[in-house]
Amino acid sequence: MKNTYLLSLFLVFLSINSYARPQLCKVNAYRALNHSASIDKKITYAYQSEGEINGKTPGLLINKCKDAGLRRKYLLLGNGPTVHGIKSSHVSVSYNDVVNSPSCKIENTGFPTFDLKTRRSFFKNKKTFMNECVTGKIRQWSRKKLTYTESQDNCQLTKIDDQTSTFKGGTCFFRIFPDSEFVVTYSIDKKCTDENFLKTRGIEPQEINTMTTVNIAGDDSGSTYDLTLIGSRVVNFQIEPSKKMISLSDDWGINVPQVPARFELPDVQMAGLEITEFGKRFGLKPSWAVSNLCEKKSCFNGLCTSTCNYSKPLFGEISLYEVENGKKYYLSSWFEGGIIPANWQGTFEPQLKNFNQLSFVAGKKYILEVEFKDPKFDYDHFGKTVSSFFKPILGIPNVDFAISLASGIPLLRNVTGITTIGTINTINMYNGSGNLGRFIEGEGIDTLSNFNYWPPIYKEVCLIGSPKCAEVSNRPYLTLGMSFEVGEKQADSYEVPVIKVKTFRKSRILGNINYTEQIPHTVCE
Incomplete structure (x- = not known):
């Protein structure tokens, strides 16, 4: 299978074009997909603004795929770390193990060097974490078995039963049937709470923002032009540092991330x-x-x-x-x-x-x-202002967009596409109003003002x-x-x-x- 996934994806235009063509599938997502691992407590967990999510792990529901199934389409799941450009208006998502971008710098600041070599070093650490510590899980409800090509260049699959598999990797393909319904979840592997494992793999405790995209593909060759983006979701991961390393925010007795207190x-x-x-x-x-x-x-x-x-x-x-x-x-x-x-x-x-x-x-x-x-x-003052301003926008049907806390502006002007440079694949997201930092999508706008534990109270x-x-x-x-x-x-x-x-x-x-x-x-x- 080729390593080039040539996609031309237009997020906003999808909602407009959906009236002119059959609905291939529909994506529904839990409002917050956040995962954390604690070195000190030796646990991994999913959390939202109110704290740990008990019970089922939140994920993506992909259903209403009759038209896609009748057309013998494939589900393409992409997931990779976000890479921030030199300007906050440029964020990319890399599916593979290499990041490439123009060599830029800020002059007249006295800042330390932040060249392409330095950026690649940071990205490599993120990608190592994704490859070693993050596992996806897909379950299909259908009269047919979960069907996929076992040997995929950028995806390692492990069968659990006829309807369920786990996967690791940046891009994974699955066959769609007319009655298919899929649930996709992510989690951090328990082994990544062990200091020795992290040390031997060169993984630092850190925060990593990733983007999952859901696409409908004409085949699973990896080189088809027949691709349609039907949804996306930000998935946040972090490994909490040990209190032996740096001072941490308060332990409230519930599972929410403890971040640097300083x-x-x-x-x-x-x-x-x-x-x-x-x-x-x-x-x-x-x-x-x-x-x-x-x-x-x-x-x-x-x-x-x-x-x-x-x-x-x-x-x-x-x-x-x-x-x-x-x-x-x-x-x-x-x-x-x-x-x-x-x-x-x-x-x-x-x-x-x-x-x-x-x-x-x-x-x-x-x-x-x-x-x-x-x-x-x-932060709280800004968040309440933005939440109040943008809540009416969230009622617009058939519009899937992200909101960036850095600007508070939804990506309604977003144009998204795959840029292929050799074997390097990235989704580039351009937003004329600023696009930086931790993302909140859809109804998750409430997190701007309702996340009670971040940022902590700094003294x-x-x-x-x-x-x-x-x-x-x-x-x-x-x-x-x-x-x-x-x-x-x-x-x-x-x-x-x-x-x-x-x-x-x-x-x-x-x-x-x-x-x-x-x-x-x-x-x-």
């Missing part, structure tokens, strides 16, 4: 500003350069991890001012931020903030400031790998800002020129950066 602040700098004008409406989108990389690790008996192996909340309050005669006059404020991925460096691009009763005047001076005070409070904000800390209080631990003016907009353009830009940073942790014109920017080869 909030080690990523290096953050103001990176730019975009302003657009549509009629009488102005849009404003700042961006931040972020580096969540740890040079030092905490180890015990040869097994190592760091706080950077886990995602971190970074939310703050943005305030906009007009400056006249050296004085600031308040215009507007709002909360913005993102969940910064583990071991990532790049430019965070939040959603566009629209103003209906605010205008920018050419030649006037403005100041934009972002204050970060309490990681959990700011201190600290410099990465340093004893330098500051107590969490009403006083900002970080303030980013920029001064700017706007130029005259061209008649045939929506973009408003942003000129005379100077950025600054005030931080008890990261240190201050005085007003500078050396603004961080991305360069790709």
Whole structure:
């Protein structure tokens, strides 16, 4: 079977086209597919916002496959780690053991090196975890046996009975019959709670976000162009570090992940500003350069991890001012931020903030400031705002989309496809409004404000790998800002020129950066 799976998948358009063609299958999914393994407790479990899920393991239900079965189609399950690009608007999913992407870097930051070699090293650790520790299980309800080709290049299958098999690998094919109904679940193998096993396999305790895609294929050759994406789901995995390695969040007596209790602040700098004008409406989108990389690790008996192996909340309050005669006059404020991925460096691009009763005047001076005070409070405040705003969207029928906590924006503008470079297969997801961090799909939007145990309550904000800390209080631990003016907009353009830009940073942790014109920017080869 070939290693090239040439897919052209358009998530949003599927819902539109479904009215013009028979329904091949339908995918239903539990609202949260999260799995954790505890080294200290020697257990693995599934959990949701309220805690451990008791009873049946949540998964995907694939049914109503009569048309697909009559057409002798195949079910193609894809699962792989998400790979975050240098910009938060680009996230990919790799099915195979290699990741490839343009060689990009952020200049004018002083950040540590985050080249393609470094990214591949992080990805290799994730993929080793997936190959060694994650097992999928598929059960079919049908008068026919669960049917598949036993030898598949990117899938290892083990038969349990005539209707059930387990599988490991990035892409697995199964025959569909007219009466087929499938249930697909994932779990972390118990062996991956053993420190010696993890150490010998080179697997660090970490957090891994993956994407499962459900496709209908014309055959199981792996090279067919007859492919239709019918659904997708984010599946999150993590190995909780041992308390012998780093301090952990509270143990509440129930099975929810214990994550690093110490909030080690990523290096953050103001990176730019975009302003657009549509009629009488102005849009404003700042961006931040972020580096969540740890040079030092905490180890015990040869097994190592760091706080950077886990995602971190970074939310703050943005305030906009007009400056006249050296004085600031308040215009507007709002909360913005993102969940910064583990071991990532790049430019965070939040959603566009629209103003209906605010205008920018050419030649006037403005100041934009972002204050970060309490990681959990700011996260909760942002989550409640986004949940309230987007709940009506969740009632739209036949639309399968993801929501990214980093921007709070559903991927309704998402265009998805398979890019094949040699034997490298990735799903690339482009979202014009930002797409970063931990994903929540469908009705899981409630998790934005209802997950009671993450992020934990942090008492201190600290410099990465340093004893330098500051107590969490009403006083900002970080303030980013920029001064700017706007130029005259061209008649045939929506973009408003942003000129005379100077950025600054005030931080008890990261240190201050005085007003500078050396603004961080991305360069790709």
